[in-house]
Amino acid sequence: MRYTGLFHSWLLAIGYWLIPTPYSPAPLLPTPYSLLPTPHSPLPTPDSRFPISPLPTLPPPSHPPPPPPPKTTSP
Structure with a gap:
């Protein structure tokens, strides 16, 4: 039971990353709603x-x- 603190810190980090809060930064992975074009963002460019x-x-x-x-010969 030496690594209990490390395990719980990993759980806390994953939980804070997965659970969105009003104070959380922008998500690292794109969400389906962020991929939709909005009037403020241009359409996604084709993959280079x-x-x-x-x-x-x-x-x-x-x-x-x-x-x-x-x-024709003219007369």
Whole structure:
């Protein structure tokens, strides 16, 4: 029973961390409500580890040139 004080101090620390009080600092882990966008905070940016690759651009289709207009000889 040597470590009773240490055990109780760990319980107190975990309890103070888990139980929110009006005087407790901001939580270390994000809560579901803090992840929701508010009017004061911008929308969350996409994760930089997974960049959104731009869509591949296809080359323009090669259409045959239009036939030349028929040559008319003026009388």
